Amino acid sequence: MTIDTVPAVLHPGTTWKNWSRIESVRPVFNARPSSVGEVVEIVRFARARGLMVKTVGAGHSFTAIAAAPGIQLDVSALDGLLDVDAARGRVTLGAGTNLHQLPAILGPLGLALENMGDIDRQTIAGATSTGTHGTGARFRGLATQIVAITLVTADAAVLQISETENAELLPAARLGLGALGVLVDLTLQCVPAFLLDAVERPAGLEEVLDGFDERATSVDHFEFYWWPHTDGVMTKSNSRLPGDAERRPIGALSGWFEDRVVSNTVLAMICNIGRIAPATTPAINRFATRVYGNRSYRDHSHEVFASPRTTRFREMEYAIPRQSVPDALRDIRRLIDARGWRISFPVEVRVAAADDNWLSTAQGRETGYIAVHRYFRDDHDEYFRGVEQVLRAYRGRPHWGKIHYQDAASLAELYPHHGDFVAARNRLDPERRFTNPYLDRVLGA
Ligand SMILES: Cc1cc2nc3c(=O)[nH]c(=O)nc-3n(C[C@H](O)[C@H](O)[C@H](O)COP(=O)(O)OP(=O)(O)OC[C@H]3O[C@@H](n4cnc5c(N)ncnc54)[C@H](O)[C@@H]3O)c2cc1C
Numbered sequence: 001m002t003i004d005t006v007p008a009v010l011h012p013g014t015t016w017k018n019w020s021r022i023e024s025v026r027p028v029f030n031a032r033p034s035s036v037g038e039v040v041e042i043v044r045f046a047r048a049r050g051l052m053v054k055t056v057g058a059g060h061s062f063t064a065i066a067a068a069p070g071i072q073l074d075v076s077a078l079d080g081l082l083d084v085d086a087a088r089g090r091v092t093l094g095a096g097t098n099l100h101q102l103p104a105i106l107g108p109l110g111l112a113l114e115n116m117g118d119i120d121r122q123t124i125a126g127a128t129s130t131g132t133h134g135t136g137a138r139f140r141g142l143a144t145q146i147v148a149i150t151l152v153t154a155d156a157a158v159l160q161i162s163e164t165e166n167a168e169l170l171p172a173a174r175l176g177l178g179a180l181g182v183l184v185d186l187t188l189q190c191v192p193a194f195l196l197d198a199v200e201r202p203a204g205l206e207e208v209l210d211g212f213d214e215r216a217t218s219v220d221h222f223e224f225y226w227w228p229h230t231d232g233v234m235t236k237s238n239s240r241l242p243g244d245a246e247r248r249p250i251g252a253l254s255g256w257f258e259d260r261v262v263s264n265t266v267l268a269m270i271c272n273i274g275r276i277a278p279a280t281t282p283a284i285n286r287f288a289t290r291v292y293g294n295r296s297y298r299d300h301s302h303e304v305f306a307s308p309r310t311t312r313f314r315e316m317e318y319a320i321p322r323q324s325v326p327d328a329l330r331d332i333r334r335l336i337d338a339r340g341w342r343i344s345f346p347v348e349v350r351v352a353a354a355d356d357n358w359l360s361t362a363q364g365r366e367t368g369y370i371a372v373h374r375y376f377r378d379d380h381d382e383y384f385r386g387v388e389q390v391l392r393a394y395r396g397r398p399h400w401g402k403i404h405y406q407d408a409a410s411l412a413e414l415y416p417h418h419g420d421f422v423a424a425r426n427r428l429d430p431e432r433r434f435t436n437p438y439l440d441r442v443l444g445a
Contacts, residue, residue, distance in 0.1 A: 007045050009042060010071065013030050016059065018064075018067075019312070020313065022314060022376070023063070023066075025067040027054075029071045030072050031071055032074045035078075036184045039075075040152055040156050042071060043152055043182070045071075046071050046433060056068060056072055061400075062316075063404070064437065066178070067437070069437075075125065078096045079094040079095075080093070081105045084109060086109065090147060090189055091105065091187065091190060092185055092187040093188065096125065098121065098124075099122055099123075099306070103300070106190060107300075112193045112243075112301050114139060114145055115134040115141075115305070118134070118309070119307070119308075129183070130177065130401035131357070131360050131400050132401065136222070137216050139221070141355060141361075144174070144356075144357060145189045146188060148160070149161045149173050150185045151180060151183055152182040153181040154430070159181070161173045171417070172358050173424075177400055177439060177442070179429065180424065180425060194241060194242060195240075195241040195298055196304035196305070197238065198304045199296050200235070200294060200296070201235050202232055204231055209325075212326050216325075220240045221239075221305075222351065223348065226329065226346060226347045228347065229285045229336075230282070230286050232289030246298070249299045265310075271344050272375075275375065279342070284344065288346075313374060313376055315371055315372070316403045318369070318371075318387075318388070319352075319361035319399070320367070320370065320396045325368035328370060332387055339386060347371065348371040350368070353366065353367075354367065358418075361400075363415065363417065371402070388404060397414045
């Protein structure tokens with residue numbers, strides 16, 4: 001290939017927008033490779049032309065982490081099941097596999113993901129590369145389940161990283177922000193399929209904060225949503241049951257009604273009324289605490305963990321030491337009251353176990369997550385900056401796929417292994433073939 005020959009897999013770039021519609025870019029080229037060989041060819045071409053390559057997953061990050069000004073590489077054709085190690089409960093998946101494809105892949109094998117976040121639209125590579133997590137004091141983020149990775153590196157080589165090959169790179173590559181190369185496949189440690197017994201109940205904010213640690217640790221998966229301007233929260237407590245336990249699904253109609261009509265349509269309505277008449281927000285939020293969350297059901301884990309999100313929003317999420325959650329949330333409440341903001345979207349609180357991926361928000365500490373949201377038509381900036389100041393006082397670490405205002409210098413103080421990650425990046429991508437402005441900001445140029 002000469003420098004003038006554009007590989008057939010590259011096409012003139014078209015404008016891309018992320019899910020929350022806050023980031024957009026028009027790449028020079030778009031590419032949707034259907035083989036590892038084509039990925040290698042694209043990286044070779046990019047080197048020859050001095051172009052940057054950025055892989056995009058499902059575009060569900062709220063930040064510009066996936067924005068590709070040079071070559072936008074979409075790995076959605078590299079999807080599906082590639083290999084199974086039934087004895088160890090491990091599967092090798094194409095990097096572009098969406099989480100919602102997994103039940104059909106893992107179900108027949110009697111397997112499931114150990115934990116999930118609250119949606120299943122992401123790709124497995126995008127979700128793990130940004131540290132996507134669910135909730136559960138004994139459970140770690142999705143990236144901790146990766147046991148092997150195949151990466152196309154900046155020198156267009158295909159590198160295996162696993163417990164037995166280049167193992168020193170695993171803590172960086174499992175949660176690599178897309179900065180180390182193109183993940184073409186990854187192998188996940190799964191668990192035997194299980195059911196979740198789900199209990200959703202309203203409760204008082206102070207009561208939940210006072211007993212937070214007990215609630216967070218006494219059930220497998222605990223989380224709650226607090227409606228600003230109210231004293232009420234909706235709690236969700238999910239307990240794990242064996243895969244052959246009796247299912248008690250919510251039923252197609254009532255599930256559809258609750259998730260799509262109540263959760264999404266009512267939420268959109270609340271947000272729109274709040275925009276037109278901000279003074280009504282506290283009363284509307286009090287109404288919301290009454291219509292949301294008072295049900296019990298029992299179903300396959302993926303049915304309980306993930307639900308549809310049709311109301312677009314923007315989000316910032318910070319990881320802080322778990323024991324600091326009650327104080328931090330009370331601080332946020334005081335801030336909202338003091339500044340007179342009218343916030344129509346709930347604040348979400350989750351927990352996770354400590355892990356050892358270098359850039360994990362839960363690296364080395366038992367973690368509580370506090371996430372703030374704003375409707376996508378509302379201005380999020382002042383609210384998010386204010387809450388960020390509160391959470392930075394608790395040595396908060398921002399989710400890599402969600403809005404924040406920190407840079408490499410401040411993040412290096414929060415992550416003991418930030419320097420180790422940058423060293424791995426220097427080794428694998430010294431010319432910064434896989435960078436973009438977001439990565440320059442959080443890792444350094
Ligand atoms: C409605 C909604 C709900 C959400 N819920 C949760 C939640 O419950 N918990 C949570 O933690 N997060 C949550 N998120 C955030 C989301 O999980 C992450 O932002 C995730 O990265 C999105 O995955 P994606 O496939 O869209 O990746 P993208 O946003 O497209 O990409 C993210 C990063 O991954 C890199 N990447 C993607 N594919 C590859 C590859 N093959 N090789 C190398 N790098 C790659 C990209 O370059 C980029 O750096 C939510 C987001 C939304 C919009």
